[in-house]
Amino acid sequence: MNYETTIDASTAHPHADGEPQGPASTRRLWIIGALIAAALVGVWFLMHRGDTTAAGEGQAAQAQVVTVVVPGTTTIARNITASGTIAARREMPVGVAGEGGQIVQVLVDAGDWVKAGQVLAVIDRSVQSQQIASQSANVEVAAADARLAQANLDRALKLVERGFISKADVDRLTATRDAAAARVRVARASLGELGARAARLNIVAPAAGLVLTRAAEPGQIVSPGTGVLFSMARDGQMEMQARLSEGDLAQLAVGAIAQVTPVGSAQTWTGQVWQLSPTIDQTSREGIARIALAYDNALRPGGFATANLTAGTVTAPLLPESAILSDEKGSYVYVIDSDDKAVRRPVKTGEVSARGIAVIEGLSGRERVVLRAGGFLNPGDKVRPVVQK
Structure with missing residues (x-):
C-alpha cells in the first residue's frame, strides 16, 4: 500500500539561527519585553524619588507665613457719638403781662440770678x-x-x-x-x-432761675404784642440737644450716661439723657436726645457741643482694623481651617474704639483669624499660621 505525505514548508525549513519559529517563541519574547520595561520603571523611580521629596518640601517652604489670633470674646461698651447745641432745659420767655407802656427802669441783666416774683423791669x-x-x-x-x-x-x-x-x-x-x-x-x-x-406793669420773674437774655431798655415802649423781653433758664438747669439718627436713637434709653464737650473747650461734663424725642424729623430723619447738665458758667446756651453716649454693652470678638477687610460684597476676615487653608468669612462689625473693632456677627471668637496680610490671600491658599501671643 502506498502513502502520500504532505510536508508544511514552515515546519520543514529551520530558522537561520537553527531554532524553529512558532507561537511558543512569540509568547516568550513578549514576557521578556515586559520584564525589561518593569525593571526600567523601577530604576527610574529609585533615581527620581529624592527629587519628588525635595519638590514636596519646596512647595511646603513656599506656603505664606501669616500671623493669626484667636480673639475670644470681650464685653464692649456700645458708644454713640452725636452733635448738637447747648440750651436751657426749661426756658421761660418773659414779656408784658399788662397793658404796657414806657419802661422806666430795668433792674436785672443777662447772667443774673433772680428769685420767683422778683421785679425785672418797671413800666411807667x-x-x-x-x-x-x-x-x-x-x-x-x-x-x-x-x-x-x-x-x-x-x-x-x-x-x-x-x-x-x-x-x-x-x-x-x-x-x-x-x-x-x-x-x-x-x-x-x-x-x-x-x-x-x-x-x-411790673415785669416779674415767673420762677427762680438764670436770666439768659435781656431785650428791655429804659424809655422803650412795650405792649402785650412786643414779644419776649427776658428769657430765663428755670433753676439754671442746662441741657444738650443731641441730634441722632433713627437707628442710634432706638438704641438709647432714658438714663443713659453721656460725656458732653462744648466746642472750643477741653473740659467734659457728665450728663444723663432725660428725654428722647417721640418723633423723627421727616426731612433729616433724625431725633433729639435731651441730655441734662448741671449749671456751669462755661455752658452757654446756643453753643455747639459733641456728646459721647453709652448705649449699653455687647459681648463680641474684638479685632484690630488690620484683620478686617472689605469689598463690594461687604466686610470679611480670613479664617484658617484645620488644614491650614485660608477661608473667607463674612462678618458684621459694630462698635469701633481705640482697642479695636467689635465683630457682632460671623465669628464665635474661637477661630484662628488672620491678623495681617489678609489682602494678599485668596480663599483656599495654603499658609503657615503663627499664633500671636
Whole structure:
C-alpha cells in the first residue's frame, strides 16, 4: 500500500539561527519585553524619588507665613457719638403781662440770678396812680353814703316803736342802706382792679432761675404784642440737644450716661439723657436726645457741643482694623481651617474704639483669624499660621 505525505514548508525549513519559529517563541519574547520595561520603571523611580521629596518640601517652604489670633470674646461698651447745641432745659420767655407802656427802669441783666416774683423791669404808672387815687376817693364817698343810710335806718327803727313812722318807710330806708353798702363793695372792687393792673406793669420773674437774655431798655415802649423781653433758664438747669439718627436713637434709653464737650473747650461734663424725642424729623430723619447738665458758667446756651453716649454693652470678638477687610460684597476676615487653608468669612462689625473693632456677627471668637496680610490671600491658599501671643 502506498502513502502520500504532505510536508508544511514552515515546519520543514529551520530558522537561520537553527531554532524553529512558532507561537511558543512569540509568547516568550513578549514576557521578556515586559520584564525589561518593569525593571526600567523601577530604576527610574529609585533615581527620581529624592527629587519628588525635595519638590514636596519646596512647595511646603513656599506656603505664606501669616500671623493669626484667636480673639475670644470681650464685653464692649456700645458708644454713640452725636452733635448738637447747648440750651436751657426749661426756658421761660418773659414779656408784658399788662397793658404796657414806657419802661422806666430795668433792674436785672443777662447772667443774673433772680428769685420767683422778683421785679425785672418797671413800666411807667403815672396814669394808673391817678386812677387809683380817684377810685380810692370813690370808695370813701360810698362808705360815707353807707354810714348815712345806716344812721337813717337806725333812727327810723326807734320812731317805729313810738308809731311816728310806718313800716313802709322802714323798708325804704333799709333798701337805701343795702344799696349804699353794695356801692362800697363795688368801689373797693374797682380799686382792687386798678391796683392789680398797676402791679402787672411790673415785669416779674415767673420762677427762680438764670436770666439768659435781656431785650428791655429804659424809655422803650412795650405792649402785650412786643414779644419776649427776658428769657430765663428755670433753676439754671442746662441741657444738650443731641441730634441722632433713627437707628442710634432706638438704641438709647432714658438714663443713659453721656460725656458732653462744648466746642472750643477741653473740659467734659457728665450728663444723663432725660428725654428722647417721640418723633423723627421727616426731612433729616433724625431725633433729639435731651441730655441734662448741671449749671456751669462755661455752658452757654446756643453753643455747639459733641456728646459721647453709652448705649449699653455687647459681648463680641474684638479685632484690630488690620484683620478686617472689605469689598463690594461687604466686610470679611480670613479664617484658617484645620488644614491650614485660608477661608473667607463674612462678618458684621459694630462698635469701633481705640482697642479695636467689635465683630457682632460671623465669628464665635474661637477661630484662628488672620491678623495681617489678609489682602494678599485668596480663599483656599495654603499658609503657615503663627499664633500671636
